[in-house]
Every structure is written in C-alpha cells, then in structure tokens.
Amino acid sequence: MRLDWCLNDCKKIVFVSLFLQLWLSMMRICSAHDPTDGFTLVPLTAQDFRNDKPYNEPLKNRYSYKDGVRRFWVYNNDKPFKPSSTTRPRSEVRIKGHDYTSGVWQFEGNFYVPSGTTGACIMQVFGAASHATTLQLRVYDGNLRVYRNQVVASNIYDKWFKLNVIHDVGNSRVTIFINNVQKVVVGGRGPSTFYFKYGVYAQDGSSNYMESRWRGNRVFRR
Known part of the structure; x- marks a missing residue:
C-alpha cells in the first residue's frame, strides 16, 4: 500500500x-504582443539616415550596409565625430527629418552585439531638458542596460533581439520592449526636441573594439 x-x-x-x-x-x-499596434508607420527614405563616424576616417572604415544589415564599429582610441567635439568615438545613424517635441513616437529595430563589446551605447533617444539624452541603451558585459542602471536584457552577445522603444512625450515616459515583451519603463527628462540614434558609441569602461549590427529599423507615431 x-x-x-x-x-x-x-x-x-x-x-x-x-x-x-x-x-x-x-x-x-x-x-507578448506587437508594440506597434495602434501606431502609424512613418515612411523613411535613404536621406533620413545620417551617419556619424570618426571625422578622420572614411565611412567605409567604420560602417557597412549589406543585405539589409547595418554594421557599425569603432575603436576606443578613435577620434570624435568632428574635430571640435570632446565626445567619445562613435559610428551611428541619426534618423533625421522626423524630430519631434510632442506626441508618442516609437523606434523599432533588431540588433546584434558580438561578444567582447562593452561600455558602448547602441541606441539613444536624443534630447532632454537638462541632459543630452532622454534614453541611452548601453551594453556592459553582455547585459543591455538603461545607462548603467536597470537591466533590459541579459546575455545578449551573439544573438539577434527585437527592440521597441516607445517615447510618450506628454506623459514623460519611455517604455522598452525586447522581443515584443515589455521590460522596463523609465521617466522622461523634460521637454526638448527629440530624435532617434542607433549604432555604437563609446561610454565609460569601453572595450578596445565595439560593434553592433541592426536590421529592420522603423519609426512609428501615434
């Protein structure tokens, strides 16, 4: 029994x-749901993508675009994007022609960060009342973080992830999704003129070589 x-x-x-x-x-x-539900796609043309890169390097030495994938890379000792700048090295795309001061805007893209890249910002919501940016998503030791704070995604090296960032200007709120799942909500940083940037931008504790890859980048508004 x-x-x-x-x-x-x-x-x-x-x-x-x-x-x-x-x-x-x-x-x-x-x-999980599609964060773009209820949003309207903003048409983008090739002219809406402006590259920033070390001022003394040809674009082809820090950026490539092939088969729908944009690849960005820099070295820790690279020059800034212009001679008068005191900022760190970068290879980024700035989405221009769609700056905004109000409303609800959304950035979407699929990113890939190879192992070894650390101390690098891969996406920004540029503009804030008393700061340069409202949001930076940075990679530290294989984790994607809001600046150096909240972890958005762990163990991201050598994998593709879908990223959606919704900036609600009126409610001063930024919501971050990974693979259609809401991960983090952070407050805004006051009124400004905003725009989206993505690529790779050296931050504190940066590795000698930094890289990110992107595909399927889109912008929406509501």
Missing part, C-alpha cells in the same frame, strides 16, 4: 509540474 501511495504522489507531482510549465508558457505568450 505504501508503494501505491508513493506512486500516486509521484504522478500528482509530475502532473502539477507539467501544468505549471504549460501555464507559464501561456502567460509568456499572452504577455
């Missing part, structure tokens, strides 16, 4: 475990 009880208890444990796994899977599916 004791053996029968043990077998029955084991079956119950297995059943409960399978049920919990199924429930968690369903919750993950239900929590």
